[in-house]
Amino acid sequence: QVTLKESGPGILQPSQTLSLTCTFSGFSLSTYGMGVGWIRQPSGKGLEWLANIWWDDDKYYNPSLKNRLTISKDTSNNQAFLKITNVDTADTATYYCARSPRTVAPDYWGQGVMVTVSS
């Protein structure tokens, strides 16, 4: 059974760095072709893909967030991470991690973690 769960700070202030953790089970990021992605959704709005990391440590980022994103993984502990630097109110959203095999894209999603950026 594939499960993923996101964790994060809940609330942070503008200009801070957002650090998110995805803890998963039921698959391994050392398996050929396997990946984990991050997607966010502001309340009442649509979905925005942020980044993906694959079994071979290849990483793809959404250019719209310029150089603010860093994705990484800890294969031994079945975790993936996302950092977003210099946050502002526009980064307020629910953040999802999802298993993301190369040939399928996000298939199993976590429940999401709500992040609020406010002064």
Add this chain to the structure above:
Amino acid sequence: ETVMTQSPTSMSTSIGERVTLNCKASQSVGINVDWYQQTPGQSPKLLIYGASNRHTGVPDRFTGSGFGRDFTLTISNMEAEDLAVYYCLQYGSIPYTFGAGTKLELK
């Protein structure tokens, strides 16, 4: 960036009706399109991957089709549990991009 345009934005439907949702890509994405269903307060659930393949456990009333730029999700026999927002996603080029969604409501 590949823009995914979904139509209609919303649709009023009836139980038992056949429903067709559309997604058009601004450039060819081959068959690299997924469809997701999202109900209020829930995370998106994958219905269709690779344009036409049903994900594990998805009822066969959901059918995906298309190639290149034009894609369709059909619900053959609408059920109450299908009232949701549906999103298409292209993963043929980076960045992956979602459509804005189609909301299915009851008439």
